[in-house]
Amino acid sequence: MTEPLLKVTGLTVEFLGRHGTVRAVDDVSFTIGRGEIIGLVGESASGKSTLGLALMRMVPSPGRISSGSISLEGQDLAALSEAEMRTVRGSRISLIVQDALATMNPVTTIGEQIEEVIRDHGDRSSRAERMTRAATMLREVRLPNVDQNLRRFPHELSGGMQQRVAIAEGLVLGPQVIIADEPTTALDVTVQAQILSLLREICDTRGTSIVFVTHDLATVAEICDRVMVMYAGRIVESGTVREVFRQPAHPYTKALLSGLLPLAGEPLAELDTLSGQPPRPEDWPTGCRFHPRCPLGEALDHPEICMTDDPHVDESQPHWAACHFAELQQPALTEEVAG
Amino acid sequence: MTEEAPLYSVHNVTKDFARGRRRSVRPALSEVSLVIRRGEGFGIVGESGSGKTTLGRLLVGFDTPTEGEIVFEGRAVVGMKRAQRRSFRQGVQMVFQNPFASLNPFRSIRDTLSDGYAHRRMSSGERDTAMKDLLGLVGLHESMLDRYPHEFSGGQRQRIVLARALSVNPSVLVADEPVSALDVSIQAQVLNLLNTLKKTLGLTVIMVTHDLRVVNFFCDRIAVMYMGRLVEVGDRDTIMNESSHPYTRMLISAAPNGDPEERSERPWVSSELAASEPPAEGCIFAPRCWLRQQLGNPEECVTTQPRARPLLDGPAPDEAHLAACHFAEDVPEQARLAQVS
Ligand SMILES: Nc1ncnc2c1ncn2[C@@H]1O[C@H](COP(=O)(O)OP(=O)(O)OP(=O)(O)O)[C@@H](O)[C@H]1O
Ligand code: SF4
Ligand code: SF4
Ligand SMILES: [Mg+2]
Numbered sequence: 001m002t003e004p005l006l007k008v009t010g011l012t013v014e015f016l017g018r019h020g021t022v023r024a025v026d027d028v029s030f031t032i033g034r035g036e037i038i039g040l041v042g043e044s045a046s047g048k049s050t051l052g053l054a055l056m057r058m059v060p061s062p063g064r065i066s067s068g069s070i071s072l073e074g075q076d077l078a079a080l081s082e083a084e085m086r087t088v089r090g091s092r093i094s095l096i097v098q099d100a101l102a103t104m105n106p107v108t109t110i111g112e113q114i115e116e117v118i119r120d121h122g123d124r125s126s127r128a129e130r131m132t133r134a135a136t137m138l139r140e141v142r143l144p145n146v147d148q149n150l151r152r153f154p155h156e157l158s159g160g161m162q163q164r165v166a167i168a169e170g171l172v173l174g175p176q177v178i179i180a181d182e183p184t185t186a187l188d189v190t191v192q193a194q195i196l197s198l199l200r201e202i203c204d205t206r207g208t209s210i211v212f213v214t215h216d217l218a219t220v221a222e223i224c225d226r227v228m229v230m231y232a233g234r235i236v237e238s239g240t241v242r243e244v245f246r247q248p249a250h251p252y253t254k255a256l257l258s259g260l261l262p263l264a265g266e267p268l269a270e271l272d273t274l275s276g277q278p279p280r281p282e283d284w285p286t287g288c289r290f291h292p293r294c295p296l297g298e299a300l301d302h303p304e305i306c307m308t309d310d311p312h313v314d315e316s317q318p319h320w321a322a323c324h325f326a327e328l329q330q331p332a333l334t335e336e337v338a339g
Numbered sequence: 340m341t342e343e344a345p346l347y348s349v350h351n352v353t354k355d356f357a358r359g360r361r362r363s364v365r366p367a368l369s370e371v372s373l374v375i376r377r378g379e380g381f382g383i384v385g386e387s388g389s390g391k392t393t394l395g396r397l398l399v400g401f402d403t404p405t406e407g408e409i410v411f412e413g414r415a416v417v418g419m420k421r422a423q424r425r426s427f428r429q430g431v432q433m434v435f436q437n438p439f440a441s442l443n444p445f446r447s448i449r450d451t452l453s454d455g456y457a458h459r460r461m462s463s464g465e466r467d468t469a470m471k472d473l474l475g476l477v478g479l480h481e482s483m484l485d486r487y488p489h490e491f492s493g494g495q496r497q498r499i500v501l502a503r504a505l506s507v508n509p510s511v512l513v514a515d516e517p518v519s520a521l522d523v524s525i526q527a528q529v530l531n532l533l534n535t536l537k538k539t540l541g542l543t544v545i546m547v548t549h550d551l552r553v554v555n556f557f558c559d560r561i562a563v564m565y566m567g568r569l570v571e572v573g574d575r576d577t578i579m580n581e582s583s584h585p586y587t588r589m590l591i592s593a594a595p596n597g598d599p600e601e602r603s604e605r606p607w608v609s610s611e612l613a614a615s616e617p618p619a620e621g622c623i624f625a626p627r628c629w630l631r632q633q634l635g636n637p638e639e640c641v642t643t644q645p646r647a648r649p650l651l652d653g654p655a656p657d658e659a660h661l662a663a664c665h666f667a668e669d670v671p672e673q674a675r676l677a678q679v680s
Contacts (some may be wrong), residue, residue, distance in 0.1 A: 020402075043522040043524060044493075044522050090680075159387075175399060188387050188549070189386065189549070189551070189590060189593045189594050190386065190589060190590065190593040192593070193593040193594075193595075193603075193605055193608050194608050196595070197605070197608050215522070215523065217523075217597065218552075218594070218595040218596070218597040219595050221595060221596070221597045221598055221599040222595035222596075222597075222599075222602060222603070224599075241599040242599050242600060243599075243669035244601050245598070246600075254502055255524060256523055256524070259523040259524060259526060259527045260523075260528075260552075260597050261552035261553065261556045262552070262555065262556075262597075263551060263552055263553065263555060263579070263591065263594055263596055263597065264555070264579055264591075264596075265580070267556045267557075267575070268556060270534070271527040271530060271531050271556070272527065273524070273528045273531060274524040274527075275525045277494060277495075277522070277524070277525060278491040278522060278524070293524075296464055299677055
């Protein structure tokens with residue numbers, strides 16, 4: 001097997017709070033191949049955005065990466081100095097966020113925003129050349145009327161156009177990896193469809209890889225190759241999107257999937273629900289962190305091991321789940337037992 | 340078949356927020372007519388700025404129409420006498436999207452709920468029992484009465500907001516994006532609760548949302564809005580599965596279907612139909628309309644705004660299925676040809 005493009009091992013992010021340190025991201029490992037889109041799904045406080053920021057080495061203080069490595073083509077980003085990291089950010093790994101407008105300078109035109117990104121990374125070409133490059137990039141993300149819109153200010157564009165500009169900014173230095181944090185959540189569904197198809201196309205034509213952070217499983221089904229489900233700071237299930245959707249192996253994934261309401265056909269009479277709410281880093285439960293809400297644990301009459309032992313996983317498997325009773329969740333197996 | 344008189348009839352309602360005598364080119368709401376029946380789940384869907392919240396606010400009487408009329412239980416909302424107005428205000432409650440912003444952080448749940456009983460003749464013991472029953476109804480424990488909003492999660496706060504709205508015994512609940520701010524696992528709890536309330540209390544629930552999955556789960560009938568206009572209204576099944584408006588078709592096909600084995604086909608995505616400059620005249624949807632393109636750009640589309648009209652020659656003729664398209668009858672067939680959902 002060839003080396004993966006990005007290999008994350010044992011990544012842990014800690015925040016120093018009033019009640020001591022909390023681990024928002026706890027011992028996370030995964031890999032991404034070239035041109036791959038990997039979904040990172042989870043609910044609020046699960047740590048998905050923190051993990052995305054950690055990959056960029058942009059965890060806000062008082063947080064920090066306390067252990068682990070982020071190996072991009074063999075180079076450990078976690079070990080770089082801030083000065084070294086600055087040359088990597090944008091050019092080899094970049095970030096696109098939900099609220100594109102908030103990240104833009106309101107008094108700088110669209111063209112200049114992108115021109116500045118190019119200049120700040122030590123490009124010595126003339127300003128006119130950089131502007132041409134910016135325009136080419138904006139055409140590639142299919143911003144309409146580029147010549148006109150180059151001279152406009154961010155607030156003069158629609159939400160969908162702003163998001164295209166943000167994507168152009170994230171792409172212009174040709175990074176190998178893009179972290180996209182809820183990049184379509186604030187957009188109307190028809191615009192979302194356009195942006196998702198653009199991201200997919202970028203991966204296919206440029207070989208760029210995307211870590212797609214979202215709470216929405218429907219968009220994961222739409223564009224991701226693989227998916228990682230996060231709960232309480234940990235990845236609890238990982239696999240190809242097809243397998244995870246067809247045969248979720250973790251009870252939490254199963255619950256999330258049943259919360260994905262159907263768009264067509266007969267509506268459900270009643271939805272399956274989980275009791276309680278997602279925990280926060282201050283009070284991650286012991287053992288399996290999902291145990292206070294787990295329907296499988298309940299069906300099995302609360303096995304001791306769920307409360308005491310962290311489920312062990314073999315992350316080298318193509319599809320794995322962090323559950324002591326993962327096999328029981330596989331529909332094929334349960335059907336055999338039942339039938 | 341005898342039709343019961345509708346709960347609401349909305350007659351040709353326009354809402355223009357422009358001040359002074361000048362009218363906007365595109366008001367927040369234009370010429371909307373529809374009926375809402377007693378006890379139904381009625382969905383108002385559309386993209387950002389389509390006017391759904393504006394319509395919801397008019398239905399509860401928070402705003403008044405610039406033109407047209409809203410009739411509730413046979414009486415025009417504007418111009419109700421005082422006593423009628425008071426019972427309307429109580430009978431129709433609205434809950435908003437953000438459960439964090441809509442509760443006063445300095446008031447306990449007891450304080451918040453007791454407002455609803457203020458002008459009712461009740462002993463404090465009776466009121467206490469009523470409040471506890473109400474909490475039970477929305478799935479919260481009575482021990483929570485003396486707690487404050489910050490001690491609750493988003494889903495719990497949304498239940499409290501619902502309990503507050505229910506404390507005055509309304510017959511209608513208008514819910515604006517009631518689950519959009521909630522986590523998926525919590526969303527299901529609140530939707531089940533709304534469903535139960537609808538069934539057990541016979542509440543009419545008007546759900547304002549951009550989320551097609553939520554309306555498909557919850558609503559009996561659905562109205563689709565686009566740029567301040569009603570483009571289509573009909574039964575859930577008709578709208579979601581057999582729509583007669585090109586915009587409704589586009590909207591539904593835009594939503595990811597959630598099945599990685601069968602990713603949605605959207606031929607329109609990469610075409611110029613994606614851009615959305617509103618036209619000066621003709622059909623509001625014309626610049627983005629795949630059907631117009633497919634029919635070879637008929638004249639009517641760019642000269643005359645179609646009115647929402649009943650569609651009676653479909654497989655299931657229904658007075659209450661309206662669509663605002665000159666070529667609505669052709670939509671199902673043409674959509675299959677164009678692979679739009
Ligand atoms: N109080 C107001 N004053 C002026 N304009 C308003 C007001 N309320 C709404 N509008 C305008 O009316 C139009 C419709 O707005 P509305 O809030 O009804 O849309 P919506 O469909 O609820 O959108 P969203 O999905 O973003 O909530 C928009 O152009 C909006 O800017
Ligand atoms: S280990 Fe136990 S508590 Fe955790 S997911 Fe599996 S069954 Fe549920
Ligand atoms: S009237 Fe014409 S432009 Fe409008 S929706 Fe119908 S076909 Fe499209
Ligand atoms: Mg709204």
